[in-house]
Amino acid sequence: MATSDNLLGISWVDSGWIPILNPGNVLDYFSERSNPFYDRTCNNEVVKMQRLTLEHLNQMVGVEYILLHAQEPILYIIRKQQRQSPNQVIPLSDYYIIAGVVYQAPDLGSVIGSRVLSAVHGVQSAFDEAMSYCRYHPSKGYWWQFNDQEEREKSKPKTKKKEEPSSLFQRQRVDMLLLDLRQKFPPAFYQPKSGEKPIPVEIKKEPEPPAETVKQEERDSAKNPQQAPATKAPPEKRARLQ
Numbered sequence: 001m002a003t004s005d006n007l008l009g010i011s012w013v014d015s016g017w018i019p020i021l022n023p024g025n026v027l028d029y030f031s032e033r034s035n036p037f038y039d040r041t042c043n044n045e046v047v048k049m050q051r052l053t054l055e056h057l058n059q060m061v062g063v064e065y066i067l068l069h070a071q072e073p074i075l076y077i078i079r080k081q082q083r084q085s086p087n088q089v090i091p092l093s094d095y096y097i098i099a100g101v102v103y104q105a106p107d108l109g110s111v112i113g114s115r116v117l118s119a120v121h122g123v124q125s126a127f128d129e130a131m132s133y134c135r136y137h138p139s140k141g142y143w144w145q146f147n148d149q150e151e152r153e154k155s156k157p158k159t160k161k162k163e164e165p166s167s168l169f170q171r172q173r174v175d176m177l178l179l180d181l182r183q184k185f186p187p188a189f190y191q192p193k194s195g196e197k198p199i200p201v202e203i204k205k206e207p208e209p210p211a212e213t214v215k216q217e218e219r220d221s222a223k224n225p226q227q228a229p230a231t232k233a234p235p236e237k238r239a240r241l242q
Contacts, residue, residue: 007104012036018100023070026097027054030065030078037095037102039063039080058086074099 017029031038031048043057043064057064061083069077076097082090094105106114135145166174188200 007037008106008110010036011101011103013101015100021076021097021100022072023067023076026070026076027065027067027078030095030097030102035102037104038065042080043083057083061085063092068094077105 012035014029014032014034017025017032021029027044031044033040041063043060043062044054046060047054047056054066057066064081064083066079066081067076068079069075078095078097080092080095082092084090093107096103096105133144133146134142136142192199
């Protein structure tokens with residue numbers, strides 16, 4: 001059990017005693033007047049004033065201090081307890097001395113409370129950090145924006161978006177016009193590969209009718225004037241009235 005005063009956050013040391021601490025004098029070191037962990041109303045003070053041995057503590061009733069564990073030369077554990085009878089005691093608190101520095105050992109409730117508080121603080125810190133990376137926009141919704149991502153985006157060189165030289169409609173119209181021009185004006189030469197000599201293109205022409213056929217058609221038209229195309233007669237002349 002812990003004492004009424006919370007002494008878990010303090011420590012005490014007397015540099016004059018540290019080199020000569022041992023199981024025989026560690027209780028005398030702990031009973032120094034400047035030690036805030038020592039209760040001067042305890043039975044140890046009565047035994048000390050009467051110059052009695054520590055075995056007389058078993059015959060007394062009240063608060064007393066005993067050496068519970070010793071690991072020379074660095075660790076000593078002292079217990080504060082309430083003696084009810086020679087065979088019945090109630091532990092109140094424990095103190096450990098490490099390299100001459102005295103600390104109060106925490107009780108079970110303090111240990112559990114400290115661990116729970118540390119866990120809650122860690123979870124709360126994690127939630128706060130996670131919420132700092134959360135972003136929201138009505139048109140996009142929720143997303144995560146991390147600091148390293150912003151740094152990577154800043155370090156990346158900004159590249160301009162390439163604009164298309166023409167639209168799909170424009171390219172299709174140009175292709176149609178080029179195909180039409182090629183059909184009307186076929187190329188006279190073509191070059192299979194760059195650097196090679198151009199090769200002339202053979203253009204097929206329609207064969208002209210022979211001259212005898214043309215003359216025969218003219219004779220036929222002269223013999224049959226009725227088949228000749230009719231021409232319109234000139235208008236009649238009328239006398240003018242004076």
